[in-house]
Every structure is written in C-alpha cells, then in structure tokens.
Amino acid sequence: MTQKASDTIEPVKELANGAVEPVGRIADTTLKPIRILARGMEVEDLPELADMATREKIVIRTSFVGILANVLLASVKALFGVLTGSIAITLDAVNNLTDAMSSVVTIIGTKLAGREPDKNHPFGYGRIEYLTTMIIAAIIVYAGLTALFESVDKIINPSVAEYSIISLVVMFVAILMKLALWRYFKTVGKRVRSGALVASGQDALYDSLLSSSVLASALIFMAFDVSLEAYVGILIAVFIAKAGIELIIEALNDILGTRADNELVDQIKATICKEEAVLGAYDLILHSYGPNRIVASVHVEVPGDMNAVELDSLQRRIVRKVAEEHRVLLSAVGVYTIDNNPEAKAIRDDVMGTVMSHEGVIQAHGFRVDQEEKVINLDIIIDFEIKDRIALFNEIREEVQEKYPDYRFELVLDIDA
Numbered sequence: 001m002t003q004k005a006s007d008t009i010e011p012v013k014e015l016a017n018g019a020v021e022p023v024g025r026i027a028d029t030t031l032k033p034i035r036i037l038a039r040g041m042e043v044e045d046l047p048e049l050a051d052m053a054t055r056e057k058i059v060i061r062t063s064f065v066g067i068l069a070n071v072l073l074a075s076v077k078a079l080f081g082v083l084t085g086s087i088a089i090t091l092d093a094v095n096n097l098t099d100a101m102s103s104v105v106t107i108i109g110t111k112l113a114g115r116e117p118d119k120n121h122p123f124g125y126g127r128i129e130y131l132t133t134m135i136i137a138a139i140i141v142y143a144g145l146t147a148l149f150e151s152v153d154k155i156i157n158p159s160v161a162e163y164s165i166i167s168l169v170v171m172f173v174a175i176l177m178k179l180a181l182w183r184y185f186k187t188v189g190k191r192v193r194s195g196a197l198v199a200s201g202q203d204a205l206y207d208s209l210l211s212s213s214v215l216a217s218a219l220i221f222m223a224f225d226v227s228l229e230a231y232v233g234i235l236i237a238v239f240i241a242k243a244g245i246e247l248i249i250e251a252l253n254d255i256l257g258t259r260a261d262n263e264l265v266d267q268i269k270a271t272i273c274k275e276e277a278v279l280g281a282y283d284l285i286l287h288s289y290g291p292n293r294i295v296a297s298v299h300v301e302v303p304g305d306m307n308a309v310e311l312d313s314l315q316r317r318i319v320r321k322v323a324e325e326h327r328v329l330l331s332a333v334g335v336y337t338i339d340n341n342p343e344a345k346a347i348r349d350d351v352m353g354t355v356m357s358h359e360g361v362i363q364a365h366g367f368r369v370d371q372e373e374k375v376i377n378l379d380i381i382i383d384f385e386i387k388d389r390i391a392l393f394n395e396i397r398e399e400v401q402e403k404y405p406d407y408r409f410e411l412v413l414d415i416d417a
Helices: 010-017 022-029 052-084 087-112 126-154 165-192 195-224 229-256 262-273 309-325 340-357 389-403
Strands: 280-288 293-301 328-340 361-370 375-382 408-414
Touching: 022 328, 052 087, 052 126, 052 165, 052 195, 052 293, 087 126, 087 165, 087 195, 087 229, 126 195, 126 229, 165 195, 195 229, 229 280, 262 280, 262 293, 280 328, 280 361, 293 361, 309 328, 328 361, 340 375, 361 408, 375 389, 389 408
Parallel strands: 293 328, 375 408
Antiparallel strands: 280 293, 361 375
C-alpha cells in the first residue's frame, strides 16, 4: 500500500533520503529489522517473525504450554509406572520430565537472546538460541543414556509388570497429547524461526512413537504373557540419544557456520540483478546472528563508466530492496567494474576461457585489466571437492601468466560460500 513520507518509520525515512551512512545504518538496524522492513506497512500488518518482541512472547507462551503438558504427563506416567512396576512407563515419564526442562531452557534462552545489543555485542545475543538448542540436546542425550542403563538392568534383573485398562488408556491419551504438541511446536517454531521449538516438536513426535511402542508391549504382555518392556526401553533409549546427538550436531553447525541456503542466495542475487546497472552479483556471504538476524555482504558487477554518485545511489537502492524483500541487511556492497573497450574485452574473454576450461573451476568473476599498469585482477572459485585446490589454482596462474607475460596477475582463490 502507498504511504506518505510523514508516516514512514524514521530510520527508513533516513535510509530513503540517504542521510545515514551504510555502516552506521546497518549497525543501528541489525537487531531491529522492523525499522527497515516496515517501509510501506504498519507494524500490526507485519508477519510475527519480523517483530522480535512479538516473537519472544510467542516462543515463551508456546514453551509454557509444553511445560504444563509434559509435567502433567510425567506425573501421571510416573504414578502408573510405580503402580504397575513397568520400567518402560517410568522411563517414558522421565523423558516427559526432561521435555519440560527443555522448555524451561528454551524460555531462558529466548529471554537472553532478546537482549538489546551493547558495546561488546553490537549484533546482539541472538546466537544464544543455538546454545539453548545444545543444552536441550544434552538433556535429551542424558535421558537416553539413563533409560538405556535402567533397561539393561531390567533385563539382567527382570520383574513382572502388572497392567490395567486404566494404565493403557492413560498411555493412549499421552500419545494423542504428544502428537498434538508435535504439531503445535512444529507449526509455531517454523513460523517464528525458533530452532529450539522445532527441536522440541520433533522430540514430541519421537515420544509419541516410543509411547506407542510401550503401549504395544503392554498389549502383547496382556495377550500372550510375553514381557518385552525392557527391550522396548532400550529402543526408547536409543531413539532418545540419537535425537539428542543429531540436535547437538545441528546446533554446532549453526555456531560454526554452514553453507547458506541456496534458494535464499539465488533470490537475493536475483533481486540485486534487477537493477539495470548491475551486470552480475557475486561473493554473497550471509552471517547469521540468530533467527531472523542475517547480515550480509556482496559484490556487484557494473559498467566501468559509472560515477561515484551513481554508484552511491545504486548501493542504497540495493540495500533497501534486499532488506524489504528478504529481511537480510547488507552491511557492504562492493564493486567490480567492467571495461568494454574491444582490446580489454578480448583479453577478458581469452583469460576467462582459459580459467573455466579447467575441471573443478566453478566460477571466475571480478575481472579487471589495467592496460597502463599492466595488471589483471580475477577471483576464481574452485570446488571444495578438488583434492588440492591450491595446486590447481597455481596451475591456472602459471597458464595465464605464460599467455600474457607482460602482465602481472593478481588472482584470488575465492570460496564457494
């Protein structure tokens, strides 16, 4: 919808008018994307994930639901586990209790991650949520190991469980509740981009499947007088531990930094290349500082005859459009220039052809030839699958240097990010 300048959120108005320097603007808005994203919209019309305060409330509210549900399930299951003497039901109760603890950790992590940026942490505390996920994962692994030890002990020192119709009904209701929690956590977690909630939802799904195994073992015992609950307990333990380990690996990947989502990268590059003056977009690097907090940098290829004022206007338009359309804040937009005079173009086509003829070269960009100083610049991306990337890079350098001995080649071994 159309909006008057007087109605525009102030930082966006400054951005549009060019009154704020790019670095200062990004630093001020990194943790409050709504300042830029609300351009042309009222705050109330924004998706909930764009409003960090609203997101925090949703995560906490959802976690409280999980705490109440899991404490109720743990209490009831523990009672019937003791009354029936079933180790499987008792371990299932312990697992529900760890789920409640996980929700508590989620709440604490979300509150800490929502703190305002400060001098020591100018990009805020969003990555605390990744640590939260690791803590939840550690709790899950601990629960799995505990269940494994108890189940093995049950096999070594067996005892007969006594089931009742009421206990079976309780287990069935518990399964339905866990399925409902799975759907609830998964839906809300994806909507607000909370890895901890999505993880809790996945854990709830595992619980429902494993509780179904406990119920099945109870029915088999009642029908055929064959006790399988200790073995089902081992199955539960393995699934719980496996889920925890997978969560730890996922959280570690987020902390270490993984390859950016290819779809998002392609979309951002497409948005940038819609600008008439942009001939290509390269070196797009995304840095995640927590859910919905992505800072990026990019190089754009433009005609060499653009002046500083034109480049400045282009850079500001690119930053604004990427923020509006993708909720990604570009902290820097570098420039590669293209010289289209016939001699420079001939050298570029020849060098690029030589470089790209090598197997393993994914891309070459940022070509520039200075015919007066006799310098050629080029960035080369070599596939990580190549065993010795440095050797291939040096081979390419020697080959193009041999073809153009009068030039000094300043080549850069770029990364496939």
